[in-house]
Each structure stands twice: as structure tokens, then as C-alpha cells.
Amino acid sequence: QITLKESGPAVVKPTQTLTLTCSFSGFSLSTSGVGVGWIRQPPGKALEWLAIIFWDGDKRHSPSLRNRLTITKDTSKNQVVLTMTNVDPMDTATYYCAHSPSGYDRFDYWGQGTLVTVSS
Amino acid sequence: DIQMTQSPFSLSASVGDRVTITCRASQTIRNYLNWYQQKPGLAPKLLIYAASTLRPGVPSRFSGSGSETDFTLTISSLQLEDFATYYCQQSYDPPLTFGGGTKVEIK
Numbered sequence: 600q601i602t603l604k605e606s607g608p609a610v611v612k613p614t615q616t617l618t619l620t621c622s623f624s625g626f627s628l629s630t631s632g633v634g635v636g637w638i639r640q641p642p643g644k645a646l647e648w649l650a651i652i653f654w655d656g657d658k659r660h661s662p663s664l665r666n667r668l669t670i671t672k673d674t675s676k677n678q679v680v681l682t683m684t685n686v687d688p689m690d691t692a693t694y695y696c697a698h699s700p701s702g703y704d705r706f707d708y709w710g711q712g713t714l715v716t717v718s719s
Numbered sequence: 720d721i722q723m724t725q726s727p728f729s730l731s732a733s734v735g736d737r738v739t740i741t742c743r744a745s746q747t748i749r750n751y752l753n754w755y756q757q758k759p760g761l762a763p764k765l766l767i768y769a770a771s772t773l774r775p776g777v778p779s780r781f782s783g784s785g786s787e788t789d790f791t792l793t794i795s796s797l798q799l800e801d802f803a804t805y806y807c808q809q810s811y812d813p814p815l816t817f818g819g820g821t822k823v824e825i826k
Contacts, residue, residue, distance in 0.1 A: 636815070646755075646763065646806055646817040659813040662720065695762055703810040705753045707774070709762040 601625035603635075603696050603710035610716050617686050617715060621679040621696030625708075628654055628674050634699035635679040636706060637670065639692040647692075651699065652679060686717045721745055721809050725818035731826040738794040740821045742807035747787045751811035754783055754792045757820075758803045766805075767792065797823070 607619035621635060628635060636651035650670040652658040660668045669682040679696060693714045697706035722745035732738050742752065750770040755763035765774050767783035770790055780795045794801055802825055807818040 638817075645819045646757075646808075648808075648813075648815040648817065651813070651815070661814045663814075703751075703813065703815055705765055705768040705810060706755075706763075706808075707765045707768075709764070712762050 601698055601708040603698060603708060605694055605696050605710045605713040607694070607713055607715065609714065610718060611686050612719050613687055613717055614685055617683040617690070617717075619681045619683075619694055619696075619713065619715070621681070621710060623677050623679070623696075623698065626698060628652075628672050628677070628679070630654055632701040634702065635672070636697050636699055637679075637681045638695045638697060638706070639690075640695070640712075641689075641692040649694075650681060651703070653702075688717045691715065691717045720814055721748060721812060721816055723807055723809055723816050723818040725805075725807055725821050727821060728819070729822040729824060731824045732797050733826045734797055734799060736797045736826075738797050738801075738823060740792045740805055740807075740823075742785075742790045742792070742818050744788045744790075744809055744811075748809045748811035750786050751809055752783070752785065752790045753808045753810055754781075755806045755808065756801075756803045757806065763806060768810075794823075 603623040634653040637649040650660045652670045693712040695712045698708040724743045752770045754767040757763040771783045804822045
């Protein structure tokens with residue numbers, strides 16, 4: 600059974616760095632083809648893809664946020680970490696991590712999401 | 720970036736109605752198109768992938784069709800539990816963009 604869970608601060612001040620952790624079980628991020636992605640959703644708005652990291656360390660980021668995002672994995676801990684620098688109130692959103700079984704194919708399992716509010 | 724445009728933005732329908740939602744890509748994405756359902760306060764759930772493959776466990780009243788740039792999600796007979804927001808997403812090329820969503824409401 601695949602499960603994912605996001606964790607991180609509920610409130611972050613503008614210009615600070617946001618660090619989110621996705622802890623998962625039921626699969627290994629060392630299995631060929633597997634990836635974990637991050638997607639966010641501002642309140643009342645649509646989903647926005649942020650980044651993905653694969654079993655072999657390959658990673659992709661949203662071009663609009665590329666300079667602010669870092670995605671890393673710790674295979675031994677079954678965790679993926681997303682770091683976003685210089686946050687702004689526009690980054691207020693629910694952040695989800697999700698499992699991809701093969702390349703960019705699809706996100707078939709999602710975490711419950713974590714709401715992050717950027718406010719001074 | 721590949722832009723994904725969904726229509727309509729929202730629709731009102733009754734239980735038993737046939738509902739169709741469309742998604743258009745700004746360039747060809749072959750059949751690399753997924754559909755998700757999201758209910759308020761919950762994470763999205765994958766319904767259909769590769770344009771027309773129903774995820775195991777998803778009711779057969781859901782179906783997907785299309786290729787290249789034009790895609791459709793159809794609910795053959797709307798049930799109470801289907802009232803939700805639906806998103807398409809292209810998995811052809813990063814950034815893996817989502818459509819703006821279609822909210823299906825009770826008439």
C-alpha cells in the first residue's frame with residue numbers, strides 16, 4: 600500500500616526559505632522509473648506542478664520557479680525534500696507530494712497535502 | 720510550456736445526466752493526458768491516464784477519449800459522489816501542466 604505524507608511549517612515569513620518533506624512508504628525511490636513530484640494549489644485555485652525527482656536522481660523543475668526550487672531525495676529514509684527560497688504571499692498554498700510509477704506518466708498516489716501560509 | 724485549457728469552467732447537472740468535459744492542449748501531446756477528480760479539502764485522485772485508460776477501481780461510468788490536442792472526459796450517468804472538480808494534466812513534457820479545472824455542481 601503506497602502512502603505519502605507532507606510535513607513542514609504552517610506559516611513562513613516573506614523572504615524566508617520553505618522546506619517541505621514528503622515521507623512515503625509502500626515503494627522505493629530506487630526502483631527503476633519511479634518518481635516523486637510536488638504540486639501546489641493556492642486557495643480556491645487550480646493545481647500547479649512544481650518539480651519531480653526520479654529514482655536515478657534526475658530531476659525537473661517548473662521553469663517559472665526554477666531558481667527558487669530545490670528537490671532532493673534520501674532513499675534510505677524514504678523521503679523527498681522540496682526547498683523554496685525567498686517565499687512570497689503568492690506562495691501561500693496547499694502543497695502535495697505524489698508518486699509517479701514510471702517517468703512523467705501519471706501521479707497515481709497523493710499525500711493529504713499541507714497548507715503553507717506566507718505572512719509576516 | 721504546454722498550455723492546457725479546460726471547458727467549461729463549471730457546469731450544473733442532475734443525477735443521471737451525461738456529462739462531458741473537454742481539455743485542449745496548446746500543442747500535440749499524443750495520448751499523454753491524465754484526468755483527476757478533487758473534492759473539497761481532499762487531495763486529487765487519478766481517474767484516467769494515457770487519455771483513455773481507466774484506473775483500476777474507478778467506476779466504468781467514467782471514460783476518456785482523444786489524442787494529439789483534444790481530449791474528453793465523460794461521465795455517462797452522474798452520481799451524487801461525482802460532484803467535484805475535475806482537472807486534466809499533460810504528462811508529455813515538463814512542466815507537467817494542469818488545466819484550470821471544471822467544477823461539476825448539483826442542479
